[in-house]
Amino acid sequence: MSRIVFESERPLTQVDPARADIACFVGLVRCNTGAALPAAVLEWLKAQGWTDGPFATRQITPPLDVPIPIETYPSFTALFDAGGSSVSFGTDYLATAVRSFFAQGGKRCYVVRMGDPVTTTDSDRTKSAKLQSLLPSNTFAVDDQSGWHGVGHLAGLPDVSYVALPDLPILTASAATGAVGQTPANPVGPEVFVECSTKDVTAVPPPQYGPFAPRLLPGDYAKWTAAVQAVVQYLSQGSLRELQFVAAFPMPRDTDIAEAQEDPSNALTQDIHDVIDKYLPEPPNGGTWQDIGGVSSAFLQLAYPWLRTTGSYVLLEGLEPPDGALIGLLARNALTRGAFTSATKVTPAEIYDVFPILPARETRVSTTPLKWGDNSLKPMIERFSLFGFTPAGLALLSDVTAFAGESYRPARVHRLVSVILRAARTFGQDVVFQQNGPALWARAQSYLKNLMTRLWQANALDGATAAAAFSVRCDRSTMTQNDLDNGRLIALVTFNAASTIELIRVTLALETSGTSAQSIAQLAEAS
Numbered sequence: 001m002s003r004i005v006f007e008s009e010r011p012l013t014q015v016d017p018a019r020a021d022i023a024c025f026v027g028l029v030r031c032n033t034g035a036a037l038p039a040a041v042l043e044w045l046k047a048q049g050w051t052d053g054p055f056a057t058r059q060i061t062p063p064l065d066v067p068i069p070i071e072t073y074p075s076f077t078a079l080f081d082a083g084g085s086s087v088s089f090g091t092d093y094l095a096t097a098v099r100s101f102f103a104q105g106g107k108r109c110y111v112v113r114m115g116d117p118v119t120t121t122d123s124d125r126t127k128s129a130k131l132q133s134l135l136p137s138n139t140f141a142v143d144d145q146s147g148w149h150g151v152g153h154l155a156g157l158p159d160v161s162y163v164a165l166p167d168l169p170i171l172t173a174s175a176a177t178g179a180v181g182q183t184p185a186n187p188v189g190p191e192v193f194v195e196c197s198t199k200d201v202t203a204v205p206p207p208q209y210g211p212f213a214p215r216l217l218p219g220d221y222a223k224w225t226a227a228v229q230a231v232v233q234y235l236s237q238g239s240l241r242e243l244q245f246v247a248a249f250p251m252p253r254d255t256d257i258a259e260a261q262e263d264p265s266n267a268l269t270q271d272i273h274d275v276i277d278k279y280l281p282e283p284p285n286g287g288t289w290q291d292i293g294g295v296s297s298a299f300l301q302l303a304y305p306w307l308r309t310t311g312s313y314v315l316l317e318g319l320e321p322p323d324g325a326l327i328g329l330l331a332r333n334a335l336t337r338g339a340f341t342s343a344t345k346v347t348p349a350e351i352y353d354v355f356p357i358l359p360a361r362e363t364r365v366s367t368t369p370l371k372w373g374d375n376s377l378k379p380m381i382e383r384f385s386l387f388g389f390t391p392a393g394l395a396l397l398s399d400v401t402a403f404a405g406e407s408y409r410p411a412r413v414h415r416l417v418s419v420i421l422r423a424a425r426t427f428g429q430d431v432v433f434q435q436n437g438p439a440l441w442a443r444a445q446s447y448l449k450n451l452m453t454r455l456w457q458a459n460a461l462d463g464a465t466a467a468a469a470f471s472v473r474c475d476r477s478t479m480t481q482n483d484l485d486n487g488r489l490i491a492l493v494t495f496n497a498a499s500t501i502e503l504i505r506v507t508l509a510l511e512t513s514g515t516s517a518q519s520i521a522q523l524a525e526a527s
Contacts, residue, residue, distance in 0.1 A: 018422050020339035020415065021331035023101060023109040024067070024160045025324070026134050026151050027094035027167040028117040030081035031062035037079065044069055048156065055145055065133075067110040067153045073102040076111065083314035090316040091117040097166040097324025099311045103350045104328025107335065110160065112153050118170050131171040135227060136234040151231055154240060158425075161339075161418065162244050162330060164323045165231070169250040172224040173214035213306065213317040215253030218275075224250055225279045228295045235299045239425055242418040244401075244411070246330070248321030249304040249384060251356070277375055280383060282404040284373040298401045298408035301326070304384045308353035319355055326385055329396055330415075340416040340460035340498070343399045351394050354387050363388050363397055372405050385411070407504070413497045416460055417506060420493065423451050424508045428489075436489050438475075444491055445474040448508075452495060462496040470495035 049055050050066050058066045070076045076098050083092030101109055114133045134150040148156055154163060216224060228247060235243050252272055281294045303322035312320035333343040362380040370378060380386060386397040403409045427447050434440050452470040455461055463469025474491035483490055491508045
């Protein structure tokens with residue numbers, strides 16, 4: 001061997017648009033001084049219109065408000081600060097989320113940097129400005145690239161399935177303040193000499209950051225809810241319905257009596273169920289979260305409790321929001337077992353503790369059918385994707401969305417619908433310029449039948465036969481004359497998702513831009 005060659009730049013791989021494992025992290029992270037984007041990434045940005053043409057005004061070096069494709073954790077740390085450096089403050093939540101994503105088995109993600117992490121000198125106004133930079137604007141237009149900011153970049157990333165905002169808890173948490181007139185107690189007693197060890201054998205402990213990990217007051221949860229609602233509302237339109245917002249549920253802050261008396265709005269937070277009842281309400285009579293507020297939506301998956309991992313020591317209290325780890329598990333589950341299966345069968349890596357430890361009653365699945373619409377007390381395992389300990393070790397105990405009902409509460413059902421929509425959209429983009437007539441209808445029906453048959457064979461659908469598991473119809477009866485005049489092809493797909501008691505109906509509308517879901521509010525109906 002004459003020499004060893006190290007290949008420092010890895011070319012970007014071609015992405016299958018039907019993949020269901022790619023994530024997008026939007027948030028705050030520092031760039032490494034002098035780091036340059038690889039040529040492959042620059043070429044990708046050029047192809048997307050960020051370095052040439054009317055949208056070349058975005059900052060590329062260092063990257064700001066542009067999506068950067070990442071396929072390995074070393075390629076992330078080559079560009080961004082991983083946390084724990086001399087300028088860190090223990091708030092490198094996006095960096096640790098990306099680390100956990102790859103540690104749990106993720107293979108590709110995008111990072112949209114919107115600034116540097118929160119510091120101890122950031123005022124509430126500064127944090128609010130950083131929070132707003134992450135969210136889609138009120139004037140957002142899916143097809144207007146100039147309006148793609150923060151989460152809005154998802155409109156130009158059709159291969160993404162999961163989105164996370166790891167900085168959301170720290171950006172909505174109020175600064176901890178002591179009661180008026182209270183001063184810290186100084187240590188008392190004489191100084192005592194302690195003999196040092198004669199041998200230098202003690203390992204240097206990792207840095208610990210203070211003060212505390214973000215904990216929210218009742219007013220803070222209102223800000224957090226408004227931000228989550230903005231993202232969920234954005235994901236409820238067009239092809240973006242194929243995405244899942246995975247968020248870490250913030251820990252509540254217990255306020256003492258003196259603090260509560262000084263500010264009555266900060267009433268004692270004694271039970272996390274008080275927060276759940278107010279911000280994850282159960283809509284009565286089949287209503288939706290838009291009717292009563294809150295974030296009880298199938299587009300949202302809440303992860304809890306917070307984690308201690310082999311890399312979380314760089315954070316406040318050594319606690320890591322669980323959204324990055326959960327997305328990594330969902331990605332590995334999609335790659336190895338199928339997105340339509342529960343991720344609870346996937347063993348987590350590098351997680352060794354959770355905080356807070358939950359009572360056993362919160363981690364036990366109900367033995368009786370749940371009754372929805374009455375806001376009755378339900379264990380947290382029914383509302384959150386929980387991490388916890390089992391006899392076999394630490395595991396993901398539940399894989400559920402924040403939907404307050406049975407039809408879309410299992411997260412695998414939402415992912416199954418997303419897989420169908422994504423595959424149908426891919427088909428629609430291939431035939432969008434063909435004549436809308438019986439020949440195209442028959443082709444669309446055949447394509448969708450083959451897709452549903454493969455899903456049934458993979459045990460994603462219930463039914464002794466394919467005919468019992470699903471039905472596909474695309475003919476003159478599924479379209480009106482107005483649809484035909486406007487070039488719309490509409491297919492009706494009904495199916496029984498595995499392990500559910502609901503018949504799900506999806507109406508697919510093919511227009512000039514491809515395939516989208518129609519009659520969005522009526523996807524699930526009792527069989």
